Amino acid sequence: MHKVLIADDEANIRNILDFTLNAEGFTVIGARNGAEAFTLALSEQPDIVILDVMMPDTDGIEACRRIKGDKRTSNLPVILLTARSGSDDRRRGREAGADAYITKPFSPTKVVATLREILGANKA
Amino acid sequence: MYSLLGISESLVAATSAQTAPLVLAGVGVVGFALGVLLWLQRRRRMAQARVMERILDGAARLTATRRLPEMCDSIVGMVGEIFGFERVVLYLWSDALEVFEARSSLGFEAADGTQVRERTVSRKDYDALLLAGGDHGPGQLVPEGVDGDDLWSGSASLIEELVSPDGEPRGYVRVAPVARGLGDAADDRHLLTYMLQQVAAAVDAAEVYERLANRNADLSLASEKLASLADMKANFVANVSHELRTPLTSISAYTELLQQNLTVLPPESLDEFLAVIHTESLKLTDVINDILELSRMENGRPVSARAETDLEQLVRRLEDGWKGRAADSEQNIEVVTPDHAINLHVDPVLIQQLLTHLVANALKFTPEGGRVSIHLSETGTAVRLAVEDTGIGIPEDELGAIFEKFYQVDGSATREHNGQGVGLAICHEIVTHHDGRIWAENREGGGARFQVLLPRRPAVVQPSGDPQSVLAPFEPGEFHQRMLHWISGSLGVQTVSLLQPDEHGESLEIRASIGLPESVAQGVRVRFGSGIAGRVWATGETLLIADVTRDRRVDREVSEPRYSTPSLLCVPLHVGGDVHGVLSVNNRIDGRPLDADDRLLLEALAPRVTELMTQYASWQADGRVLSELRESLRATTSVGHLRQESFVEICREICLAAARRLELSTTELGQLAFALRYYDVGMGCVPPQLLDKPEPLAHHEQLFVQRHVEAGLSILEPLRPSARARQIILHHHENWDGTGYPRGLTGDAIPAEARLLRLTDTFAALLSPRPWRSAFGLEEALTEIRQGVGRSFCPRTTSAFLAEAESRRYRIIEMQTRGADARDLARPALDRRGMVTPV
Structure with missing residues (x-):
């Protein structure tokens, strides 16, 4: 069973992803900001991380950079989630080492599909 | 000091006096005389050449000077030195003042010399000077005593225009004394003309340089502004996108979930999901409304829907709603109002919006357990609204900018508090629409305070309506209204009336007034010479009356009920030699009597009022002029007293x-x-x-x-x-x-x-x-x-x-x-x- 870490400051978003992913057989851990996400990435050892870009204090890009820059977590796949559609964010996300990018508003089913795709590719 | 003019005069005197008898005296003598003449002319030409050389030298030196004040001093010095004038003044045209300003001078004693540089000459006076000369040679000879300017008494003077290479007049040099006979010394005047042609280019360059220096400062700030504008635009797109998409994301994700799992979901989850969708739709509506509202406010004023509104009641009505919202996040709301009605002529919908935004903004930046207080009070002739919080405050250098559209102090703070800067931009528009002021400040001990001043301006009564037809941007009646409020704000008085003769010229009637009961404003007829206004009309002299109840010139019975303070000031509006109307003010807001200072100010305003009234009709054709006038009146009318x-x-x-x-x-x-x-x-x-x-x-x-x-x-x-x-x-x-x-x-x-x-x-x-x-x-x-x-x-x-x-x-x-x-x-x-x- 895969463990997914979800960081978003909007409780609604965390809840819906929690609900959907649980139903699909994932274990879900929630974080409310980037700093918390990094701490949980270290302590909980998830299989994949979903980070919202616009979060207070440490934003998603910064959290991604930390995860990818740390030996202990650098192999962890990261999916960025954001309300922004600007190409600048995509570029910054790529530079920070993100593996995929999902734009809000999103379809929960598609999130699941993206997760499976990345996790499958990782296994192979 | 070498004086070329002196030499020329003697030369001219020598040649004209000696030529005639010499011709009669015979050929030999003629030969001698010719020799003398040639020698003299040669000497003269050499002198001219030397002068020419010095002029060119000086002009070359001037070109190296960049600062205009130094250059003016050098030019004056050169004219004095080379031509030997005792008194020299250089005047340059000032675009800002629309007069010729004395920029440098030479040869005046300290006592009056110090005064020289503050002298100005209007275009009209300058033209009159030129006419007085009646001389069409190079330069303009001005006979003594023509303009009554004490600088030039004692002798005739000479004016030489400073014309730039592109033919634009830049100013002039005036020199004295010019001895008799100068009219014939055309060559020297040609030299002076020549010199000023040389320096005009340099003056031009220095002015351009000065303007460029200013322009540079403008440009570098403009570029900073543009950069921040670009940032703001980027922020705008990012923020709007974020604000719209966040609720939209929840709505679409929860809807999809419902669609796919409707039959298997337990009823409590169903309720929860529907509640989320509902709340998020409301949020979305709010954001969209805000954006639309702002764009409506910016695209011209909303149709005036102003009415006498009790702000105290309005605040109290909103209080419960605020308390409900605050309770959700364990914040405290405190509303402080006087225990009586505060009536103001405003657009109630807009003011409610203003309050809602200010309070929402305060709640947003205040942590749990914090306090937001709303204070409503009357200050002088303004209503003050203050919203204070115990939140994070505003960085000092950002205090002014937060009213800009979508300005964000810190992107992450935005996120945390779930909202953007539309609210404050709307507040600013609403307050401006009511001619008020809004500003933000930090409180001692933490937190921010937003203050709003809304002016309480008495209604303007215009018995015969606005006499002139009205074009945008003025609304019907607005011209007189703004003008009277401008006067009342400038003097700090409650009562202002503008009286003008009726069509028969027999009595004065009130054209527009504030602070008078409508019945009085409608009914007043003042006969020529009677009462205060009638006297001012008849005599054309200002009347400042310390106590109307004791002044024998006043008809007590009629006047008394109108005056809550006893003093009154009444000035004539002159057009040419005629009195075209009368402006009367009384009831100082601070309760003090009108004094000599008020008289000075109102007498200074009167010609402005006359000019605005007479020009208004002709300006109607030009919307730009009118809209500048409207802004000018708005900017110079105080908000409260x-x-x-x-x-x-x-x-x-x-x-x-x-x-x-x-x-x-x-x-x-x-x-x-x-x-x-x-x-x-x-x-x-x-x-x-x-x-x-x-x-x-x-x-x-x-x-x-x-x-x-x-x-x-x-x-x-x-x-x-x-x-x-x-x-x-x-x-x-x-x-x-x-x-x-x-x-x-x-x-x-x-x-x-x-x-x-x-x-x-x-x-x-x-x-x-x-x-x-x-x-x-x-x-x-x-x-x-x-x-x-x-x-x-x-x-x-x-x-x-x-x-x-x-x-x-x-x-x-x-x-x-x-x-x-x-x-x-x-x-x-x-x-x-x-x-x-x-x-």
């Missing part, structure tokens, strides 16, 4: 008293009174972040702040201030030692009134708090002024100013101990932070 004396007022009083002590003429006093009232209006054009910046300003920022002087003049322009008033305002930041701006004038070259204004401005500023310091005590402020003597301030005017300030010592101290109330209302005028309204 205290019911007690304010710092600004006492500083103005000190200034005028000092001016009287220095024996300025009544006309000069009037123009000073006018300048005192409006000199600072240009401050509204300076970005607040520069004014509030606690750190020293960079050079280009300083230059930008300095431009407020010219900006102010251009705001005042539609009101057609007199040349003298413009000059006082233009020079009110000059320093005695020449280190001031914009012209760097030194000493007595700075108009005396401008020197007084400099003192007044500094003194008033010292007595008020600034973001980076608290207010000075009276003694500290006086010491500060004393220490500036010789550097910033003129010794003579300062001693007059200090004497008058000292004699008002107790009133100032009393005002200072009375505290914040007086300062708060003075703030938009003095401290400028409030003047973020576009002007």
